Structure formats: structure tokens, C-alpha cells
């Protein structure tokens with residue numbers, strides 16, 4: 001076990017971890033940040049997406065030691081300072097972009113990364129960007145609507 | 159996953175020393191190696207991360223053409239190669255999904271030589287040079303069949319050097335579940351001839367389609383392929399497509415690549 005330090009949601013953190021500790025495990029078990037979900041653990045589903053230095057990655061497929069020193073943002077870091085939902089989160093709620101909610105942390109993190117790169121994406125661009133995020137419940141339509149709404153574009157009413 | 163010692167050298171020289179120890183293995187983006195280790199199909203004693211080595215990062219123009227550091231993620235190649243070698247940038251931007259592209263690297267992909275991977279076709283069709291910590295290897299000597307390359311024990315890729323063709327295109331037919339290539343073709347036209355490399359299709363891994371190269375060198379148009387056919391004998395056959403289907407797909411995709419170039 002060796003100590004790993006990094007910045008998570010703006011705070012400096014450190015914890016002991018083995019070589020094999022995954023970033024997802026470091027966040028969930030090491031730091032108690034269980035908002036990052038582990039769905040498949042095989043880099044297919046995207047439930048575990050977090051940002052490392054601003055870029056979305058699948059935290060189940062990154063070793064914690066390999067991102068020591070990095071700036072990591074998880075779903076816990078997406079709310080506004082006063083605790084209210086952030087723009088992307090609020091859009092998911094408003095447009096019913098979730099049902100069971102298991103995929104939602106990863107969906108929100110991928111969507112936020114898309115909007116940072118491309119503030120006004122088309123529907124096709126949203127669908128392409130979310131290719132690595134799987135949802136078993138919603139059928140994706142409301143997720144796509146939520147992302148378009150979060151980008152400030154008008155979306156058709158229900 | 160079995161435990162291991164994690165080391166992260168800062169230079170090629172340090173990585174060379176670390177990879178000489180018994181049971182050491184290179185780690186780049188981990189997008190292939192981590193799943194393999196979870197299944198215990200790989201169990202290194204020491205894992206040597208190559209992602210902290212500045213000399214192995216980035217895209218730049220050099221004497222061969224476009225020089226790409228082996229630890230450069232797909233997303234960076236997609237962005238930075240776009241102005242110089244658009245077909246290569248498009249290939250990198252079509253690998254997996256955005257999260258995979260932010261971690262997965264060209265060196266890891268070329269080292270792994272998965273029969274359905276994208277990069278090997280670009281390396282072979284461009285006649286690129288694979289640079290390692292020990293030597294330079296021409297693409298034609300580098301790929302040696304399914305998951306097999308010219309790399310020796312302790313040797314690792316530091317850079318890939320791509321000559322820039324006059325025209326090129328990569329056309330990939332996605333296997334929709336895995337997002338790997340069911341078959342894909344990279345066509346590159348140089349002043350001295352055309353090179354055609356096929357991935358995803360053959361039991362022998364990436365290969366050059368010599369008949370198409372000859373026909374396209376004489377006449378660079380999709381019509382030049384009309385009389386040709388691909389031998390289905392050594393094609394991959396699985397639930398996603400039969401050998402005959404893949405053989406036909408290779409011809410169709412080659413034609414599309416020529417038209418798109």
C-alpha cells in the first residue's frame with residue numbers, strides 16, 4: 001500500500017491504496033464518494049465516468065495510482081455551491097432523463113464534458129458522444145432531450 | 159485482479175530499466191490491459207506506466223511526416239492530426255467512445271495488434287515506422303499475425319512515424335455492440351503507388367490487399383476494383399458475419415474508401 005494524493009471536487013485528498021486499486025474503488029471505498037456507480041466493471045457501460053483533468057474517463061478502467069496528482073471531478077462535484085442541482089442535473093430531472101438512476105451519474109458526467117467541448121451540440125452529436133453510456137431504462141430519448149435543454153436549446157414538449 | 163507493484167517512470171531510459179525486471183509489463187491507456195488483468199489473463203508483478211513520459215506524448219511534424227508519441231491518447235490524435243493527416247485523425251476519433259479515446263493510446267493499440275483494432279491498418283497502409291526504445295521497425299515487418307508483433311521482451315514503442323499520403327481514407331464497418339471494426343479498410347495513395355490495409359476481417363490480423371493495390375495504382379477509382387474478389391478462406395467467421403460476408407465487405411469498403419479519399 002502506498003499513499004495517493006489527488007484533488008477531488010476541488011479538495012485535496014489522500015488515502016492508502018494498492019497498485020491494483022481502480023479509480024472507481026478509490027473514490028467509492030477510499031473516499032466514500034459512492035455517487036460514482038460501477039455497472040459492468042468492464043469498460044462497456046459508462047456508469048463510472050468521472051472527469052480527470054476535465055476529460056471524461058471510465059473510472060473502472062483507470063488505476064488510481066496512474067492519476068495521482070490529477071484533478072478529478074465526480075457527480076458529487078456537479079451541484080451548485082448552495083447544494084441545488086447543477087444545470088445538467090436539473091435538465092435531467094425536468095426532462096425525465098432518468099428512471100432507476102443507475103446510469104445517471106455517468107450520463108451527467110459525459111453530458112457535461114460534451115457541453116464543455118461543444119456548447120450547442122446537435123441531436124446526432126449528443127447521441128454519438130453518449131455512445132459509451134448505456135441506459136437500460138429510458139430508451140435514451142429523454143436523456144438526449146435533457147442534454148439539448150441543458151445547452152439552452154429548445155426541445156419539443158412532451 | 160492480482161496485486162502488483164505500480165511504477166511510473168518519467169523518461170524512456172527509466173522505463174527501459176524498469177521493464178527489464180522479471181514479470182514487468184508496460185501499461186499505457188489500460189483500455190485493453192485492465193480488462194485483461196481483471197480476467198486474470200495477465201498478471202504482471204510490476205506494471206510500468208508509460209503515461210508520465212513527456213518524450214512519448216504528442217503529435218508533431220518531422221522528417222518522416224507526422225510523428226506521434228506512443229502514449230498519445232486517441233482523442234489528442236483526433237484533434238491534432240486533423241490539419242495534417244485527416245484520414246488518420248478521423249480513424250482516431252472513431253475508436254470506441256469519448257471516454258475510451260481519452261485514455262487509450264496509439265502505442266497500446268499498435269502493441270496489442272488486436273485483429274479488429276483500427277490503428278494497425280493506418281500504420282500498415284501508410285508504410286509507417288514503429289520506433290521502439292531499441293530500434294526502428296518498418297510496418298511491413300512489424301505485424302506478424304493475430305496479437306503478434308516484432309516487439310521483443312522488454313522492448314516498447316516510443317513513437318510511430320507516418321509518411322503523409324497525397325490522398326487517404328479509412329472506412330470502418332462497426333460491430334455495433336463492441337464498436338470495434340467488423341471489417342475496416344485504410345487506403346493511402348502516395349506518389350509511388352497505393353497501399354490498402356484491411357483490419358477486422360482476417361484470422362491472420364491486419365493485411366495488405368495486393369491485387370487492389372496494383373489495380374488502384376494504375377487507376378485510382380472505385381471502378382478499378384470491379385473484377386477483383388477477396389479470398390474468403392482465411393476470413394474470420396463468427397456470429398456477427400460469415401467469412402464470405404467479410405470478404406465481400408472488404409471489397410465494398412475499399413471502394414468506399416477510394417471514393418472518400
Ligand SMILES: Cc1cc2nc3c(=O)[nH]c(=O)nc-3n(C[C@H](O)[C@H](O)[C@H](O)COP(=O)(O)OP(=O)(O)OC[C@H]3O[C@@H](n4cnc5c(N)ncnc54)[C@H](O)[C@@H]3O)c2cc1C
Pocket residue numbers: 043044183184185186187188189190191192208228229252253254255258261262263264265266267269270272274275276277309313314315316336337338339
Ligand atoms: C469499449 C471499448 C471500445 C473500443 N473500441 C475500439 C475500436 O473501435 N477500435 C480500436 O482500435 N480499439 C478499440 N478499443 C481498444 C482501445 O483502442 C485501446 O485503447 C487500445 O487497444 C489499447 O491501447 P491502450 O493504450 O489502452 O493500451 P493498454 O491497455 O495499456 O495496453 C495494451 C497492451 O499493449 C502493451 N503496451 C502498451 N503500450 C505499449 C508500448 N508503448 N509499447 C509496447 N507495448 C505496449 C501492454 O503491455 C498491453 O499488453 C476499445 C476499447 C474499449 C474498452
Ligand code: FES
Pocket residue numbers: 037038039040041042043044045046047048049058059060061
Ligand atoms: S462500470 Fe465502468 S464502464 Fe461500466
Ligand code: FES
Pocket residue numbers: 097098099100101102103104134135136137138
Ligand atoms: S435510468 Fe436506469 S439505467 Fe438509465
